[in-house]
Amino acid sequence: MSQSAVSFQISPVSKAQDPLIQQKIDLKTKPPGALGQLESLALQIARVQATDLQQTDQPQNTVLKIVQPTMLVFAGDHGIAAEGVSIAPSEVTRQMVQNFAHGGAAINVFCRQVGFTLEVIDCGILTPVEGVEGIIDQRLGAGTGAIHLEPAMALETVDKGFAMARDLIERHHQAGCNLVAFGEMGIGNTSAAAAIMAAIMQLDVIDCVGRGTGINSETLERKLMLIELALLLHQSALTGPKSVLACLGGFEIVQMTGAMLAAAERKMLVVVDGFIATAAALVAVQIAPNVRDYLIFAHQSDEQGHQRMLEFLQAKPLLSLGLRLGEGTGAALALPLIQASVNFYNQMASFSDAGIEAVV
16 A cells, blocks of 8 residues: 555444443442543543444443553654754754653653553654664654745655554554553654644634743744744645645654554544644544544643643643643653543442442
8 A cells, every 4th residue: 555545444432322331430439420530531431442332232341441551752853943943952852762762751750650661753853863772763854844944744754654653553553552642752843733733723823832841032932933934835735634744744743643543543542642742633633533532631731822722622631730841741640540530430339339329
């Protein structure tokens, strides 16, 4: 199959069993709704994992499972970073990829703590890391084009990235994984994400651009100007979600988008991290709206546009901790909550089990 033919067949999650699933949740030994978002999360997971049940089957007999949870961190460099839109130069992307491989970053610490397996994917940093184990080579180039001057990449490169991402997800699916989380690393990628947000949500750039990892006001003004230029330059070419990625995206955002689509195609749960990962989710939902059923939004980051993105996607994040690091850190911290929702659904007694009069 040629890369240009990459497409995803994503089934919608059935809501036919919702009354029975909700009844099981409501009859646990608690007042209805007393576990808040954990209850709606359990309903979402039960929908995904009970999609193969027949109408006559009982979803309350389904045991929910989180198997081999895997964190995939996609890294890539951005041409616009040469214009000084971040607190750090592009070389830091490579240095942080090395740090991931050596186990020293925040995402390594959190993954070890909560039980995520971590993989790092080089999607196209400026200079590849040589001689270090644990970095998967899925390079689409040595950094994207500067989006205020030229397209980030060719449309064919988007399809190549989707194909690579599908193969990556298929490997994990075949190994039994049923939940993946996505993080990223790429100096300048909040600029790409903000441009994608403005293009898809049809917003003014000023409503989408934030301070990233903490830029000053002068740098913020430059960042705003360059993204405005990028949107003007590519205005006539922004004809669909793939062209938005080609004109404005990053190699890591492309592969995150493809991985979300591929995971949903395989009926895997997808945990979305912060601003950059949500930009990828924004594109994925434009390509295949059914992907939304499989997405769990980990947190609301401290990046200015993230709340509006979440509202656009009708997403209620699990956490709000003021995070703005990226790397998948928010998604990692959400895993215990996801496991808690599964465990109460599976293990918590019902009123009849416990011999307690129901509080309904």
